[in-house]
Amino acid sequence: MNTTELEKIKQKALEEHIPIIMDETLEVIEKYLSKNRPNRILEIGTAVGYSAICFTEFLAPGGIIDTIEREKERVEEAKINIKLAEVEDMVNIYEGDAIDILPTLNNKYDVVFIDAAKGKYPFFLKEALRMINKEGIIFADNILYKGYVMSDYNKHKQRTAVRNLREYIKEVSENPNLQTEILEVGDGLAVSKVE
Ligand code: SAH
Ligand code: MG
Numbered sequence: 006m007n008t009t010e011l012e013k014i015k016q017k018a019l020e021e022h023i024p025i026i027m028d029e030t031l032e033v034i035e036k037y038l039s040k041n042r043p044n045r046i047l048e049i050g051t052a053v054g055y056s057a058i059c060f061t062e063f064l065a066p067g068g069i070i071d072t073i074e075r076e077k078e079r080v081e082e083a084k085i086n087i088k089l090a091e092v093e094d095m096v097n098i099y100e101g102d103a104i105d106i107l108p109t110l111n112n113k114y115d116v117v118f119i120d121a122a123k124g125k126y127p128f129f130l131k132e133a134l135r136m137i138n139k140e141g142i143i144f145a146d147n148i149l150y151k152g153y154v155m156s157d158y159n160k161h162k163q164r165t166a167v168r169n170l171r172e173y174i175k176e177v178s179e180n181p182n183l184q185t186e187i188l189e190v191g192d193g194l195a196v197s198k199v200e
Pocket of ligand 2: 024025026146
């Protein structure tokens with residue numbers, strides 16, 4: 006991987022207010038990945054490819070990341086970035102809405118990273134659970150959404166997102182096959198280990 010290019014990609018994304026993963030969130034995920042070296046990762050929400058490029062560093066030899074993005078312009082930029090970072094052998098981008106794409110996938114994943122439309126997290130979870138390997142892990146970013154999720158806040162245009170994030174937390178907490186922690190890093194990260 007070309008780390009000079011990665012740093013440029015990060016700076017450009019920050020300047021353009023693209024919501025890339027926060028440093029402290031990335032640190033938590035990378036710590037897990039470096040210990041577990043996954044063969045296959047599924048990412049929902051590519052944006053311009055920053056997090057996917059970061060994760061390639063921790064793949065097992067021959068490992069692959071599948072990542073889904075619905076905005077055409079972002080897909081184009083992600084493809085360019087993935088080439089610049091010299092990781093194009095390790096990343097597959099699916100262009101389209103994850104709602105349509107996920108049901109067509111039938112791979113087994115060691116890691117799923119959910120980082121897209123907050124109102125769809127319960128659906129993404131259902132699809133992640135269908136494809137996750139035993140002893141795999143599901144991360145969900147922005148799970149505390151600026152603190153709205155844990156407050157009594159519900160009169161806002163974001164209330165559908167908040168309701169669905171709460172539903173996600175409830176489902177992962179009640180699922181007997183998962184061991185879940187909600188971390189207050191960045192915008193909140195749900196970490197669910199599959200038993
Ligand atoms: N994971 C990236 C950041 C993703 S930002 C990183 O850390 O570098 C969230 C992205 O999800 C946005 O680019 C948005 O267009 C995309 N997105 C939101 N809802 C989606 C959906 N239903 N299907 C596919 N992509 C979606
Ligand atoms: Mg995010």
